[in-house]
Structure formats: C-alpha cells, structure tokens
Amino acid sequence: MPNRVILGDNLDVLRILPDGSVRLIYIDPPFNTGREQKRRVLKTVRDGAGDRTGFQGERYSTQELAARAYDDAFEDYMAFLRPRLEQAYRVLAADGSLYFHIDYREAHYCKVFLLDAIFGRESFINEIVWAYDYGGRPKSRWPAKHDTIFFYAKDPANYLFNTEEVEREPYMAPGLVGPEKAARGKLPTDVWWHTIVPTNSREKTGYPTQKPLGVLRRIIAASSKPGDTVLDFFAGSGTTGAACLELGRQFILVDSNPEAVEVMKQRLGMPAS
DSSP states (O other), X not given: OOOEEEESOHHHHHHHSOTTOEEEEEEOOOOOOSEEEEEEEEEEEEOSSSSEEOGGGOEEXXXXXXXEEEEEOOSOHHHHHHHHHHHHHHHEEEEEEEEEEEOTTTHHHIIIIIIHHHHOXXXXXXXXXXXXOOSOOOSSXXXXXXXXXXXXXXXXXXXXXXXXGSOOBOOSSGGGTOHHHHHHOBOOOSEEEOOOOOTTOXXXXXXXXXXXHHHHHHHHHHHOOTTOEEEESSOTTOHHHHHHHHHTOEEEEEESOHHXXXXXXXXXXXXXX
C-alpha cells in the first residue's frame, strides 16, 4: 500500500481496509482526561520591556504564533473504542501486532474490558511502561510520570519480534559485564526511560500530545519488517509516519482533525490538501 494520510472518521476508514492488510498497528487514542488538550506555539523577542526575564536580567516579550487543541472527554469511552479495536483486529495480518498507548486513568479498563475481550487474554504479550520526567509535582500523591503501552499479538504462537533490529541501550554498570557486552549494549526491558519531545527539538510540531520518535522507532523496528504497512488511526502529529519513513515501512495515518492532517503532511513532505 502507498503511504497515505487520511482525514476522516477512523471507524469509517477502518471498515474499508482489507482483512489482514497491515502487519502492525500503533494507536495513541485520546486519554479521556476530561479536559481540552492544548499546545501553544510561542516566540520570545528580546525588547527590554516584556513579560519574561531571561539571562542577565534581559526582558523578553512572548508572542503566540499558533495554538492547537482538541477535546479529550467522552461520555462512554469504552463504547467509543470498542468498534475501532474490533476493526483493528480484523485488518491485522495473521502474524500482526497491536500496540495500544494509554495513560493510567484508563489503562486497566481498556486492558480487561476491551483488549483482552477482543484479542484474547492469551494474546497479551507485554505491558510496556514509558517513563519520563516533566510537568508538575503534586504534594498529595506520587506524581504520575509514565504512560502504558499494551502489546498484543493477533496470534500469540506466531508473531514477528525482531530483537536484532531493536536499538540497544548502554548498561548502567558496564564494568560488571565485560568490554564486549558493554560495547554491544543490552536489549531494552519493558520499562522505557525516554524524554518527551523537547520544546526546542527539531521533532517538535506544536501538536498536543506529540510522542517522541524514539518510542515509535523502537516499536516499529521490533514488530515489522521493511516494506510492511503500519497503521495508526489516531495519528495526531504523524510520529508513526516519520518513524516509518526512517525505517523503510509503508504507513496509513488517519485523523479526524484537519489541523492534525496538515501538520502530518507538512512533517512528512506530502502535498497539502
């Protein structure tokens, strides 16, 4: 399948995709936080009389260049996701995999009531914890600094997992494993320490809830082969597509937000609508 970015209701798009047509699905659906998700694109200008103080007391003014937002609240989150996950199961290849990215508020409900029910509890392979360190630190509880990514195989006895393709990590105590192992590094575990997309990063699109390339690169390298088709039907800023381009995979990206589609097309070098 050629690379495609599609504007539309993802359920409508899923229904017309052929059975068993994609090797890997990654989705990062809205987390049902109950509030608007918003990101502002700002520019600071040194003018001597602004609203911010910088290095050596210099004053800067802040200008908002753009703001992107979407509503993240659902009356029945399970009912919203269920038909989409049922279609995801249908379009996965026989040896395909699903990675479902969610936060702590909904993770347990989604696993038990949706993913186990649709894919089968035996098809659950991993719970991956993506840990990061940013944002506020409430004083009344442990600060929540991780997302959950559930990894399911359509057939737990026959699925692709390329350990040799996964980028390795340095050992925390390289002196204990010897120079050869230390030089090679170790395979990641199911806990992934990875920064969010930094504000000044070249990756940054300004789109809310953008996920880092490093996380998607690891998933796509492990669970697909060059030339395979990867589907993301909550595609947002297009990180899945960007990782696919780096790794030689095809992609289908779907989002119902016109702003998201324009961000993706610009990011991926595709003609604007």
